[in-house]
Amino acid sequence: MSIDLHPEAEPHTHALQDDLSRCIHCGFCLQACPTYLELGLEADSPRGRIQLISALAEGRARPTPSVLGHLDLCLQCRACETACPSGVQYGRIMETARATLVETGERPFAWRLRIAAMRQVLPHKTRLRALIGLLRVYQQSPLRERVRKSGILKRLPGDVAEAESSLPEMPPASFAPTPQPPGLTSAVAMLTGCVMPHLFPKAHEATVRVLNRLGYRVVFPENETCCGALNLHGGDRVFARRLARRNIDAFLSQGVEAIIVNSAGCGSTMKEYADLLAYDDQYRERARRFSELTRDVLEFVAAHDLGPLGEVRRVVTYQDSCHLVHAQRVKTAPRAILRQIPGLELREMDSPDKCCGSAGLYSMVQPEMSQRLLSSKMDDVETTGATCVATANPGCMTQLETGLRQRGLGGSAPHVIELLDEAMRATHGRD
Amino acid sequence: MPILNVMVDSVVPAYVVGDVPHGVVSGALLSALEAIVGKTYVMSTPEDLLVYEYDATIDRARPQAVVLPNTAEQVAEVVRAARRFDVPVIPRGAGTGISGGALAAVGGVVIALTRMKRVLEVDPENRIAVVEPGVVNLDLSRAVAKHGLFYAPDPSSQRACTLGGNVAENAGGPHTLAHGATTSHVLGLELVLANGDLVWVGGRTRDVPGIDLTGAFVGSEGTLGVATKIVVRLSRLPESTRTLLAIFNRLDDASNAVTAIIAAGIVPSALEMMDKMIIHAVEQALHCGYPLDAEAVLLIEVDGLEESTAEESTEIDRICIASGAREVRQAVEQAGRDLLWAGRKSSLSALGRYFPNFYVLDGVVPRTRLVEVLRESNAVAERYGLAVANVFHAGDGNLHPNLLFDERVPGTTEKVLAAGAEIMRLCVDAGGSITGEHGVGLEKRDFMAWLFDDADMAAMAKLKQAFGADEYFNPCKAFPSHRGCGEVGHANLQQAAGRLGGELYV
Numbered sequence A: 001m002s003i004d005l006h007p008e009a010e011p012h013t014h015a016l017q018d019d020l021s022r023c024i025h026c027g028f029c030l031q032a033c034p035t036y037l038e039l040g041l042e043a044d045s046p047r048g049r050i051q052l053i054s055a056l057a058e059g060r061a062r063p064t065p066s067v068l069g070h071l072d073l074c075l076q077c078r079a080c081e082t083a084c085p086s087g088v089q090y091g092r093i094m095e096t097a098r099a100t101l102v103e104t105g106e107r108p109f110a111w112r113l114r115i116a117a118m119r120q121v122l123p124h125k126t127r128l129r130a131l132i133g134l135l136r137v138y139q140q141s142p143l144r145e146r147v148r149k150s151g152i153l154k155r156l157p158g159d160v161a162e163a164e165s166s167l168p169e170m171p172p173a174s175f176a177p178t179p180q181p182p183g184l185t186s187a188v189a190m191l192t193g194c195v196m197p198h199l200f201p202k203a204h205e206a207t208v209r210v211l212n213r214l215g216y217r218v219v220f221p222e223n224e225t226c227c228g229a230l231n232l233h234g235g236d237r238v239f240a241r242r243l244a245r246r247n248i249d250a251f252l253s254q255g256v257e258a259i260i261v262n263s264a265g266c267g268s269t270m271k272e273y274a275d276l277l278a279y280d281d282q283y284r285e286r287a288r289r290f291s292e293l294t295r296d297v298l299e300f301v302a303a304h305d306l307g308p309l310g311e312v313r314r315v316v317t318y319q320d321s322c323h324l325v326h327a328q329r330v331k332t333a334p335r336a337i338l339r340q341i342p343g344l345e346l347r348e349m350d351s352p353d354k355c356c357g358s359a360g361l362y363s364m365v366q367p368e369m370s371q372r373l374l375s376s377k378m379d380d381v382e383t384t385g386a387t388c389v390a391t392a393n394p395g396c397m398t399q400l401e402t403g404l405r406q407r408g409l410g411g412s413a414p415h416v417i418e419l420l421d422e423a424m425r426a427t428h429g430r431d
Numbered sequence B: 001m002p003i004l005n006v007m008v009d010s011v012v013p014a015y016v017v018g019d020v021p022h023g024v025v026s027g028a029l030l031s032a033l034e035a036i037v038g039k040t041y042v043m044s045t046p047e048d049l050l051v052y053e054y055d056a057t058i059d060r061a062r063p064q065a066v067v068l069p070n071t072a073e074q075v076a077e078v079v080r081a082a083r084r085f086d087v088p089v090i091p092r093g094a095g096t097g098i099s100g101g102a103l104a105a106v107g108g109v110v111i112a113l114t115r116m117k118r119v120l121e122v123d124p125e126n127r128i129a130v131v132e133p134g135v136v137n138l139d140l141s142r143a144v145a146k147h148g149l150f151y152a153p154d155p156s157s158q159r160a161c162t163l164g165g166n167v168a169e170n171a172g173g174p175h176t177l178a179h180g181a182t183t184s185h186v187l188g189l190e191l192v193l194a195n196g197d198l199v200w201v202g203g204r205t206r207d208v209p210g211i212d213l214t215g216a217f218v219g220s221e222g223t224l225g226v227a228t229k230i231v232v233r234l235s236r237l238p239e240s241t242r243t244l245l246a247i248f249n250r251l252d253d254a255s256n257a258v259t260a261i262i263a264a265g266i267v268p269s270a271l272e273m274m275d276k277m278i279i280h281a282v283e284q285a286l287h288c289g290y291p292l293d294a295e296a297v298l299l300i301e302v303d304g305l306e307e308s309t310a311e312e313s314t315e316i317d318r319i320c321i322a323s324g325a326r327e328v329r330q331a332v333e334q335a336g337r338d339l340l341w342a343g344r345k346s347s348l349s350a351l352g353r354y355f356p357n358f359y360v361l362d363g364v365v366p367r368t369r370l371v372e373v374l375r376e377s378n379a380v381a382e383r384y385g386l387a388v389a390n391v392f393h394a395g396d397g398n399l400h401p402n403l404l405f406d407e408r409v410p411g412t413t414e415k416v417l418a419a420g421a422e423i424m425r426l427c428v429d430a431g432g433s434i435t436g437e438h439g440v441g442l443e444k445r446d447f448m449a450w451l452f453d454d455a456d457m458a459a460m461a462k463l464k465q466a467f468g469a470d471e472y473f474n475p476c477k478a479f480p481s482h483r484g485c486g487e488v489g490h491a492n493l494q495q496a497a498g499r500l501g502g503e504l505y506v
């Protein structure tokens, strides 16, 4: 596969040095960092990573495999941002660092491969659909059992076996918009995204139904594309910008009240389009408008009167999705929604805002650390006695489902919006 | 423009090593260290060492190796190995210190204690706990909360700093006024001495026969040995806590209120003051209703039995009004109290809105001379053309003037350092001291001579010798006159001072 990774002449949105200079090494972020808590090594802490990036920037260190290893082990969960009293924009620092390493040709082979793969698949609806179709066939056929039994996966390089077992079960059909009730006066647009419609059609269906119920017609712009979050996190800022421009064109022409997204990871990137395109004269203003219109579905819904809700008898614990709580700082809305559902008991776990180890592609590229974090997460889940772990992002849902399966706990990991939808539907026939 | 310019080959040493006669960290020493703690926990490549060259100060110094032991025995072996090779050792906790104590001033082996973070024993009946030094201050309080207990010393850095570092710095916090600093809460210590011996000092009760070596060790800034186990006293969570916020038009009135409260025999658990500059900054940032024409705000907290806090808070309210407060707010519930604390806790972060950099000073003056020193230190800042904001533990006379500046203006950093030294001098001349809670470390060694004469310093040096610790044990800290330590610490100050930016709660 040959692909042009050469940088377009685009400036970095923010001077890295300015961002770095805000860190005063106070260490307040250490105990918030999942990888530091696991390893206790300064190099795997936010402060340590900032120092490494500073040293790279100042030419005091070189991108050795060890340095890149510490950067790679970062989940980009941004818990350190929430913890930082000095307002250090860690997410932006890491994105810029990765992008610069890629653009200066210093990126390792694995990064390059990942970037190429993401460019080739995520924004291409037909390719994605084909891939999903293949997976579906694989998972439903006797082939899977045979492959697993043969042990062939274990003999492949890397952690193919681990990756295979962490693949979510494919639902039989993907999401497709259906006719919405007539007479809805207001309109919002919704991002369907790249993998979400295939992996979590139910979350999308629930989102549409809830929005309809609150009086909104949901518009799906034809030319929407992948939000670019994975590209951005992987150091492919150039391509992320391209996707951002396409989405801006697709959505802003709709004249809607809000742009709704139910994947926290996508939402945080979309809210940061303004940053991403701050130096793009043609798009700057529209990017700002796009970001202002973007709302996580839970944030949007929680600001409404939810009307009558039926009972959902379940003990639920809520896992904060990192990109909702740390990147978008939405913490109370999901809980407020869950608390309004009659019959539902919300039991908080220890450190609900600590990453579960999913983190985009992380569970596939860092399976060992991902698994350690998942185990510690599942310990916290188990202590609550809840087997329903609600969350707000497709990656988290997949990871937590894997966790529940590994522990043999049964239960499920739905999106909060699915529980709300269930409660709304439970009133059916009564109102 | 490539910002990450990643082409430079050599890694510049952070400091030119002075003439302290220490050996070089050799392959043989590294192997010895690896044999003790395992390969994963010995760092020696330049990239790995980079992340241990700082703490929360503006100084930097790079060690030649970092070891992360897991047990007291391993610590002892590491100290012995370094000793065999004549290499300095430097204990390190979370690196939140603001006096450079954990920096390898002349190189050497840093012993990072962050893996030793087990709470070994909690004895709720006797209200003690035995912990390893790497336990984070707040984690201990969390671990014992289910018994209705907490660990009282609460430095603002409590969610990050370790108990080992607290012991070394005798850390205090807003609630030190009533509860005392670390030294009042440490009963016994297991120590690794400079020769590698593992000894216990103190015990599990308040009075242990013999010389109080625990007391001598607490606050010794990691120069006497490595604490490997700590026996701490736990306190009962108060039945009730009340927070008051009093707003004054005049600084003197606020100061008189402080004196009057203490004179009335009330010992608030916290008594904090913020000046006009802070009030403005906080109000802009949080809109918490601080009047912009006020000169000072006092934050006062009392805790204890329901009855006594009710009584005391009424009395405090009365005293504040009598001293000229224009308004006193009160809260009992957690949410309301958090609201009152919000201004204090984010006071320095709010300053970030005006200035990209600030330099936090830590001086102590007799409480009665607070206002006077405050005026004079403001005058010093003014003379240097620097803005200054004051937020401090008024109850125990612990001042934290923050010099605000923009390092991008040429010459400013030098001014800040000079003004800082003058303000420290003011504190000493007023009968105070050069550190309330942050320690002497690397930064303020040179100021020690203002407080102590040669004989005083010699007595301290003798104590260090008595512990068997020589210049190989955390060199250049607390004491001014190690050979070779001369300019260490200020070498990078200019450039590094710029890093003191952003927003802090001290």
Ligand SMILES: Cc1cc2nc3c(=O)[nH]c(=O)nc-3n(C[C@H](O)[C@H](O)[C@H](O)COP(=O)(O)OP(=O)(O)OC[C@H]3O[C@@H](n4cnc5c(N)ncnc54)[C@H](O)[C@@H]3O)c2cc1C
Residues within 6 Å of the ligand: A025, A026, A027, B055, B056, B090, B091, B092, B093, B094, B095, B096, B097, B098, B100, B101, B102, B113, B133, B154, B155, B156, B157, B160, B161, B162, B163, B164, B165, B166, B167, B168, B169, B170, B171, B172, B173, B174, B221, B222, B223, B225, B226, B227, B228, B437, B438, B439, B474, B477, B504, B505, B506
């Ligand atoms: C934003 C901010 C706010 C702060 N607020 C306060 C405050 O309110 N009150 C206060 O007192 N301090 C405060 N500090 C300073 C600092 O947090 C304390 O000094 C703390 O005790 C340091 O702990 P540490 O684990 O980070 O130690 P480090 O910084 O790693 O080390 C400090 C010293 O302790 C020694 N040391 C560490 N562990 C051991 C051990 N096991 N045995 C022997 N010596 C050891 C080191 O050699 C060094 O000399 C603040 C710091 C920051 C950055």
Ligand code: SF4
Residues within 6 Å of the ligand: A032, A033, A034, A035, A036, A045, A046, A049, A073, A074, A075, A076, A077, A078, A079, A080, A081, A090
């Ligand atoms: S983003 Fe997450 S993993 Fe990365 S440094 Fe911050 S807290 Fe740690």
Ligand code: SF4
Residues within 6 Å of the ligand: A022, A023, A024, A025, A026, A027, A028, A029, A030, A046, A047, A050, A080, A083, A084, A085, A086, A087, A088, B502
């Ligand atoms: S909390 Fe912020 S300022 Fe402090 S070390 Fe972490 S990133 Fe730097």
